[in-house]
């Protein structure tokens with residue numbers, strides 16, 4: 001089990017349809033363990049087209065070693081290195 005990663009910030013997206021960039025404030029909660037649950041839905045303010053931005057390709061896994069007196073435990077954490085402008089794709093029908 002891992003912790004959810006949450007964002008509450010302004011993201012920049014690139015519309016897959018009209019190719020314009022726009023920024024939207026989003027609150028996003030992602031479970032980094034679930035590849036299929038890292039997509040967020042947005043709508044382009046220029047052409048009104050719905051789009052999906054996938055955070056999964058920008059995720060990276062980091063390994064930690066926790067040392068106790070004599071036990072060694074491995075732990076993971078995730079971080080997202082998002083591009084300045086997130087690409088979007090068409091909403092699956």
Ligand SMILES: [Zn+2]
Nearest residue numbers: 015018044047
């Ligand atoms: Zn658009």
